[in-house]
Amino acid sequence: xxxxxxxxxxxxxxxxxxPHSGDVVTSALRLSQAVLDRGGSVRVWACGxxxxxxxxxxxxxxxxxxxxxEGHYPSPSAVVQRMIADGDGRFGWIACTAxxxxxxxxxxxxQVRHRSPLRLATTIAGARQTLYLGGA
Amino acid sequence: MEAQTAxxxxxxxAGAASYFLxxxxxxxxxxxxxxxLADAAALAEAGHRVRVFLVEDGVLSAVxxxxxxxRRLAEAGAEILVDDFSxxxxxxxxxxxxxxxxxxxxxxxxxxxxxxGCRGVWH
Numbered sequence: 001x002x003x004x005x006x007x008x009x010x011x012x013x014x015x016x017x018x019p020h021s022g023d024v025v026t027s028a029l030r031l032s033q034a035v036l037d038r039g040g041s042v043r044v045w046a047c048g049x050x051x052x053x054x055x056x057x058x059x060x061x062x063x064x065x066x067x068x069x070e071g072h073y074p075s076p077s078a079v080v081q082r083m084i085a086d087g088d089g090r091f092g093w094i095a096c097t098a099x100x101x102x103x104x105x106x107x108x109x110x111q112v113r114h115r116s117p118l119r120l121a122t123t124i125a126g127a128r129q130t131l132y133l134g135g136a
Numbered sequence: 137m138e139a140q141t142a143x144x145x146x147x148x149x150a151g152a153a154s155y156f157l158x159x160x161x162x163x164x165x166x167x168x169x170x171x172x173l174a175d176a177a178a179l180a181e182a183g184h185r186v187r188v189f190l191v192e193d194g195v196l197s198a199v200x201x202x203x204x205x206x207r208r209l210a211e212a213g214a215e216i217l218v219d220d221f222s223x224x225x226x227x228x229x230x231x232x233x234x235x236x237x238x239x240x241x242x243x244x245x246x247x248x249x250x251x252x253g254c255r256g257v258w259h
Contacts, residue, residue, distance in 0.1 A: 010250045023192040023222070027160065027242075030221065034246035129249050131158075131258040 009092070010040040012127035014120075017134025018049035019076060024134045025053070029079065032091065036083070041090040045115075045123060050134070051100045054080050054093060054108045077109045084111045094123065154185040156248040158258040162193030169197060172259045173205040180212035189245050190237070191219040195226060198237045210236035217244065 013032065017024040032042040046053065058075035065071055074082070083091050094113045100106050108114070115123065124130050157176045161169040173188065180186040188209060190198055198206060198218050209216055217240040218233065249256045 023225075024160065027191055030242045031245060031249075034242040035250060037243065038246055038250065040246070040250050129254070129256050131249070131256050133160075133258050 006126060009043045009127045010129065011035050011042045012045060012124060012130040013042065014045045014047055014130065014132045015050040015134055016047040016132060019053050021049075021134070025050070025076070028133050029083070032083065036087055036091055039090075042087075043092040043094060043123070043127065045094045045096065045120065046099070047096050047134075048099050049103065051095050051103060051105045051108075053077060054095060054112045055105055056107050056109045081109055081111050096120075152184045154187075154251065154254045155179055156187050156189065156245070156251075156254050156256045158189045158191055158245070158256070159194035159197065160192040161259060162196045165193065168259070169194065170205050173197065173209060176214060177205070177208045177212045180209065180214040186212070186214040187217065187248060188214055189217045189219065189240070189248075191222050191245075193222075193226075195219060195222045195228060198233045199228065199231050201232055201234060203234050206234045206236050210234075219245075 011031075013028050015025070015028050019025045028044060032044065035042045053076040055077060058077045060075060060078040062073040062075050065073060080093050084093060092113060093111065094115050095108050096117055097114050098117050100108070100114075155176070157172070157179075159169055159172055159176075161172075163169050176186050176188050186209075195218050197203060198216070206216060216234070216237045218237045220239050220241050223229070223233075223239065248254055
């Protein structure tokens with residue numbers, strides 16, 4: 001019987017923290033970028049309020065910074081979109097459908113993949129290394 | 137910032153595993169940070185290769201010259217790394233860090249976590 005080859009990612013980050021809860025999103029993005037810079041592949045599974053990051057209602061920039069009105073500050077969804085585009089298939093972002101629906105956060109940018117939590121175990125099996133960031 | 141190159145990590149024997157353990161919590165967040173570092177020390181004392189990466193508020197565990205958890209880790213042969221970005225964000229450049237730690241970037245964490253057989257845990 002022929003068996004379908006399944007892609008294996010180098011690193012899966014399960015991001016369970018809310019974006020405003022601390023530095024954890026920064027750490028997740030820094031670690032992801034560092035793996036990408038080494039030629040590796042990374043997937044982020046957004047859990048809970050991490051699903052707010054990729055809403056298409058943010059637009060490309062944050063609200064103006066009155067102390068730096070000419071500055072450009074990309075929105076979290078723009079950062080994720082740029083990393084997906086620059087990653088050339090080596091960076092993926094998954095929105096948990098249950099967490100998104102519970103929070104009314106169902107309008108993700110189109111680059112984000114939607115997955116049921118029932119597929120979490122399969123997603124973990126598709127990665128060489130999995131880290132939970134942000135606590136339970 | 138005063139820090140020096142730490143030991144190169146536990147020399148793992150046959151059957152030993154390699155661990156890359158990330159501590160992101162500060163000591164005031166509760167007893168869990170110290171417990172996590174104690175678990176790391178126990179793994180190193182059991183002969184496993186252990187690298188501990190302090191990041192976010194976890195870098196504050198490295199402040200001071202005589203932190204018991206850090207000293208125990210060093211004595212067990214674990215390598216203790218402090219995230220450069222997190223340390224800079226907390227203005228630790230003017231602070232004395234434990235002599236058992238060394239500053240490292242996220243690139244080192246990326247390299248370790250993508251090594252074959254490395255067991256990573258983020259706390």
